[in-house]
Amino acid sequence: MDKYRFAGYVLGDCCVEYIEERDEIICFGGRATQDDAEAAHANLAVLVFDPNSNAATWNYQKYPNMPHPRWSAASVLIRDLVRKGETKPCDRIFIIGGRNREGFVPEVDVFNLRYNEWETDWKGLLDGELENYTPEGGGTTIIQGGDGVQSVKAGDNVKITGSSKNPVINAYLTWG
Numbered sequence: 702m703d704k705y706r707f708a709g710y711v712l713g714d715c716c717v718e719y720i721e722e723r724d725e726i727i728c729f730g731g732r733a734t735q736d737d738a739e740a741a742h743a744n745l746a747v748l749v750f751d752p753n754s755n756a757a758t759w760n761y762q763k764y765p766n767m768p769h770p771r772w773s774a775a776s777v778l779i780r781d782l783v784r785k786g787e788t789k790p791c792d793r794i795f796i797i798g799g800r801n802r803e804g805f806v807p808e809v810d811v812f813n814l815r816y817n818e819w820e821t822d823w824k825g826l827l828d829g830e831l832e833n834y835t836p837e838g839g840g841t842t843i844i845q846g847g848d849g850v851q852s853v854k855a856g857d858n859v860k861i862t863g864s865s866k867n868p869v870i871n872a873y874l875t876w877g
Contacts, residue, residue, distance in 0.1 A: 714772035715742070718794050720814065724750045727764070729796050729812075732772045741770035741801045767796065768819050769808040774799030791815040 715731030728746040732739040743766040750757045775797045781790035792814040799806045811820040 715746070716774050716776035716796065716799075718776050718778045720778075724752065727794070727812075729776055729794070729810075730767060730771045730774055730799060737800075738802060739772075741772050741799075743767050743770040764812070764817055765819060768810050768821055769796075769801075769806055771796070771799030771801050771806040774806070789815075793820070 713731055713733065713735065715728040717726055717728050719726050726748040728748070731742045731746075733742075744761050745764045745767065747760045747763045748757050749760055749763075776794055777797070778792065778794050780792050782793050783790045794812040794814065796810040796812070809823050811823050812818075813820050
């Protein structure tokens, strides 16, 4: 890992999503050390699995950089989301909350997996678009949780415990 520390690729405090159909893990954000003056990673680190060799390699240039780099964020993959005004569903990864050198990050970064690009027209948590946003046909709603914690909510099944510096978010999801 030391060779990556100098290149800025240590993945501490990142959030991670596994994309099954691509057989890859995408790491969003993070930082090289626990120093709050550390710059957050803008590039995505992608662990790509090779089904033939049962090995994996890191790719740091596969996807575009995050619009708002951060560490200690939450992520959620929402499948087949049809945003108001859209006709085709898209799988999207929401990057919510976290911190950077300046403090808390209010912007919500949304990565569209259909087009492999960032959607920058979503309003952040401070603007209220996502707190009451319900996709057409119902489904998952994204809200801002208590004590400054941003979280994801499906129905009324989210419980936040712990403190604002070390929140514990439990989601109990029912599908069908």
